[in-house]
Amino acid sequence: MANPRRFFVGGNWKMNGNKKELGDLIKSLNGAALDPKTEVVCGAPAIYIQYAREMLDPKIGVSAQNCYKVAKGAFTGEISPAMIKDCGANWVILGHSERRHVFGESDELISQKVEHALSENLGVIACIGEKLDEREAGITEQVVFQQTKAIAARVKDWEHVVLAYEPVWAIGTGKTATPQQAQEVHHTLRDWVKKNVSEDVANSLRIIYGGSVTGANCKELASQPDVDGFLVGGASLKPEFINIINARQ
Numbered sequence: 001m002a003n004p005r006r007f008f009v010g011g012n013w014k015m016n017g018n019k020k021e022l023g024d025l026i027k028s029l030n031g032a033a034l035d036p037k038t039e040v041v042c043g044a045p046a047i048y049i050q051y052a053r054e055m056l057d058p059k060i061g062v063s064a065q066n067c068y069k070v071a072k073g074a075f076t077g078e079i080s081p082a083m084i085k086d087c088g089a090n091w092v093i094l095g096h097s098e099r100r101h102v103f104g105e106s107d108e109l110i111s112q113k114v115e116h117a118l119s120e121n122l123g124v125i126a127c128i129g130e131k132l133d134e135r136e137a138g139i140t141e142q143v144v145f146q147q148t149k150a151i152a153a154r155v156k157d158w159e160h161v162v163l164a165y166e167p168v169w170a171i172g173t174g175k176t177a178t179p180q181q182a183q184e185v186h187h188t189l190r191d192w193v194k195k196n197v198s199e200d201v202a203n204s205l206r207i208i209y210g211g212s213v214t215g216a217n218c219k220e221l222a223s224q225p226d227v228d229g230f231l232v233g234g235a236s237l238k239p240e241f242i243n244i245i246n247a248r249q
């Protein structure tokens, strides 16, 4: 059977750029020849979501980088999925390692956010990944299974979920996981989903890799059978993002 999973490349701009820089980046993306087989989504800073949506070609999706777990209320500084949708975006990144480890978000909070975002019809890029000491202690599987289990507990329909495996030691460090390391974890995650959710979901769920993905290393990573795309930080702000989108060509 042909691989049913459409290749997915997300750009996570994090807290970078301004209207000028992001506008220039968007113009270059709009004008580029992008593989139509790849689903492309750009994760804009909250304050630029509407700007990105208005500027980006409609074939490119827009994502928020975080949201809260309820629709509205007295939560100073937070944004809700309803607001994200109102500004024209259809996705949200949740559980990013920077949310987990800089801002102390727990598995429980992340899973509540995932549940609420899905109930509001946002697509969710749910992030998981082990820290360096956890990999060195040989507990990578245990860590990513625990994180996935917390998320899965509140997902009823997986159609609008993309799972992003981002080893923390690879994020922003230039130390990319080898294609074999990525494939090994992606395969074991798919197997976990098969055993704990269903075989259908395991076959259709996009599991994407993040952590120092570049134009130079994307092709070999993309050739791995269980690597269904990427979540790209630094390189998503550079012209090489186009090469990453086209990694399967």
Ligand code: 13P
Pocket (backbone or CB within 6 Å): 012, 096, 166, 170, 171, 172, 173, 174, 210, 211, 212, 213, 231, 232, 233, 234, 235
């Ligand atoms: P880098 O690509 O900069 O390592 O960041 C990865 C990431 O955190 C994407 O969400």
